[in-house]
Amino acid sequence: MPTPITTANATACSLTVYNDGFALVKDTRQVPEISEDHTVHFTEVARRIEADSIIIEGMDVSELEYSFDLLDQQSLLEKYVGREVKVYGSLDRDGRLYTLLRPGNPLVLQDAETGEIVLDPRGEIRFPQNPEGLHAKPTLVWKVAEKRESEVCVSYLTDGVKWEADYVISLHGDKFDLSAWLTMTNVSGVAYKDANLRLISGTLNKAGNENQKTGNQELSPKGGGKQSDSFSDFHTYTFPTPITLENRQQKLLRLLSSAGSKAQTIYEVNSQSSNPDIYIEFENTEENGLGFPLPEGTFKMYRTNPVDGSAEFIGEDRIKHTEVNKKVRLKSGEACDIKVESKESGKYKEGGYEYTEYQYKIVNTKGEPIEALIRQQVPGRLWTVDESSHEWEKKQNNILLPVNVAVDQEETVKFTIRHDRSARRTIGF
Numbered sequence: 001m002p003t004p005i006t007t008a009n010a011t012a013c014s015l016t017v018y019n020d021g022f023a024l025v026k027d028t029r030q031v032p033e034i035s036e037d038h039t040v041h042f043t044e045v046a047r048r049i050e051a052d053s054i055i056i057e058g059m060d061v062s063e064l065e066y067s068f069d070l071l072d073q074q075s076l077l078e079k080y081v082g083r084e085v086k087v088y089g090s091l092d093r094d095g096r097l098y099t100l101l102r103p104g105n106p107l108v109l110q111d112a113e114t115g116e117i118v119l120d121p122r123g124e125i126r127f128p129q130n131p132e133g134l135h136a137k138p139t140l141v142w143k144v145a146e147k148r149e150s151e152v153c154v155s156y157l158t159d160g161v162k163w164e165a166d167y168v169i170s171l172h173g174d175k176f177d178l179s180a181w182l183t184m185t186n187v188s189g190v191a192y193k194d195a196n197l198r199l200i201s202g203t204l205n206k207a208g209n210e211n212q213k214t215g216n217q218e219l220s221p222k223g224g225g226k227q228s229d230s231f232s233d234f235h236t237y238t239f240p241t242p243i244t245l246e247n248r249q250q251k252l253l254r255l256l257s258s259a260g261s262k263a264q265t266i267y268e269v270n271s272q273s274s275n276p277d278i279y280i281e282f283e284n285t286e287e288n289g290l291g292f293p294l295p296e297g298t299f300k301m302y303r304t305n306p307v308d309g310s311a312e313f314i315g316e317d318r319i320k321h322t323e324v325n326k327k328v329r330l331k332s333g334e335a336c337d338i339k340v341e342s343k344e345s346g347k348y349k350e351g352g353y354e355y356t357e358y359q360y361k362i363v364n365t366k367g368e369p370i371e372a373l374i375r376q377q378v379p380g381r382l383w384t385v386d387e388s389s390h391e392w393e394k395k396q397n398n399i400l401l402p403v404n405v406a407v408d409q410e411e412t413v414k415f416t417i418r419h420d421r422s423a424r425r426t427i428g429f
Helices: 073-079
Strands: 004-005 010-018 024-031 041-044 055-057 059-067 084-088 096-103 109-111 117-119 125-126 139-147 151-159 161-172 175-186 192-201 228-232 236-238 242-247 249-262 262-271 276-285 299-302 311-318 327-334 338-350 351-366 370-377 381-386 392-394 398-405 409-420
Touching: 010 161, 010 175, 024 161, 073 096, 175 192, 175 242, 242 249, 249 276, 262 338, 299 327, 311 327, 351 370, 351 398, 370 409, 398 409
Parallel strands: 004 041, 010 192, 161 299, 262 370
Antiparallel strands: 010 024, 024 151, 041 139, 055 151, 059 139, 084 096, 084 125, 096 109, 109 117, 161 175, 175 249, 192 236, 192 242, 228 236, 262 276, 276 327, 299 311, 338 351, 351 409, 370 398, 381 409, 392 398
């Protein structure tokens, strides 16, 4: 008889979960006395296991197979085609012997005594034993050449386990509170009991996946728990206490929190705007009460209503992995009480230069003064601002102009871009 090694023999479990919806499972169990046929059934592994990823430590294994032919009605009937089964009626204690000819729809049997063919007989079908090759749960079957240790550790990759970071930011004037939750989802086909949880940030290359980027971000909660570590070209975070993650379960774990951090509201305007885009910006620094890497995830934004103190939802945005000392920029929506009109007011050439004049009108009916930021995209590289009614900054292929607009006032911004069209580039060989 094969030697079963079940979860009752488990001594340790660890779960390393990656961004791309897969996980590395390390399942350690005690090894009982091996039967004479040297066959082991390592039961209750993930249904979505990658069979070619299995590593077995603690045993010398000469033959290994992953058995996913599970014990259910259809597979049991198929295994008994051509074999004898008994059918018991409601008042029949002894049952009647039949040979199974067809496994279903309709179920076809032949009476062993009379030879008659019976379709879908009424009654309870009983099988003398579980046929070889069927398992109640996904099982690894292997032949043991040598037992080396008292425990065996089986490592494998499986699909169906993923993590995602979700953030809630509550704004109170120019201050905010932040909480982050880790959402774990398990549809791999097996539960992980008291598992040591580790997360890997970044993207790994796998065969068939054209995305070959690697990440260098990390996770790190503020206060308590283990800080993130660098491993190979990736960063990891290990949760301080084991977790249990059932199959077909979604579980939320507290990742980090902060209070009293400072944020800035930016009203951004471009040439396509009729209303400014609203952005919430803050510095991810220790001085700002933060200073921990933020994994990719979704921010839900709330702002306190000064009338009654209630929190109102003001938008949702998604960030990529953000390192320490970097700025976080979240789009909340559009400002309905700030109006924008923009146009290209003139264009002319002079010498080897081409001049383009722009004009923006910004009207503020918000009830409080605002600072708007004009972001004008400029094509080409050989350009500068020739004239401007406001201070400006060149940033890559954009000109940025901050504009203060008083309550119920209109502010007009004019500037001229000068392009150098005289330059020529020669490519030589």
